[in-house]
Amino acid sequence: MKNIFRTFACASALLALLAAPAPAQEVKAGDLVITQPWSRATPGGAKIGGGFLTIENKGAAPDRLVSVAGDIAGRIEIHEMAMNNGVMTMRPLDKGLAIEPGKTVKLAPGGYHLMLMDLKNPLKQGDKVPLTLEFEKAGKVALSLDVQGVGAPAPAHDHSGMKK
Numbered sequence: 001m002k003n004i005f006r007t008f009a010c011a012s013a014l015l016a017l018l019a020a021p022a023p024a025q026e027v028k029a030g031d032l033v034i035t036q037p038w039s040r041a042t043p044g045g046a047k048i049g050g051g052f053l054t055i056e057n058k059g060a061a062p063d064r065l066v067s068v069a070g071d072i073a074g075r076i077e078i079h080e081m082a083m084n085n086g087v088m089t090m091r092p093l094d095k096g097l098a099i100e101p102g103k104t105v106k107l108a109p110g111g112y113h114l115m116l117m118d119l120k121n122p123l124k125q126g127d128k129v130p131l132t133l134e135f136e137k138a139g140k141v142a143l144s145l146d147v148q149g150v151g152a153p154a155p156a157h158d159h160s161g162m163k164k
């Protein structure tokens, strides 16, 4: 019996290692469908992390992501990153991020992203980071970011000028 248990435990451990990334999360809120919320592990001591997800608006009216909250961070902002005259710049979207009807907006490294500031704990690969997104029409939506490895493509920009 012991041996069977041990074999089973080994097989399970192996399966866990081999398993593909967890099935993509899909969260529906009103006309919005939110998929693949993820983040990236933060190297030791980093106080800033990124948040990425895809938001599809299946409705006929525009909506807007107006704010994001989560216990992990002191403050969470919605940022836009873009090339300006060959220089990567970024800014907080003070009025939020518009989600036009029939459109899919992707928050991804190099573009729109959530900025998790004043992190209370480092983000570790495999963590789930619960957040609450607030939309103008769809209201509050709870989801969690799946934390990927440090090597996952990152928003490589400097936030040193962002202190308020």
Ligand SMILES: [Cu+2]
Pocket (backbone or CB within 6 Å): 079, 080, 090, 113, 114, 115, 155, 159
């Ligand atoms: Cu940012």
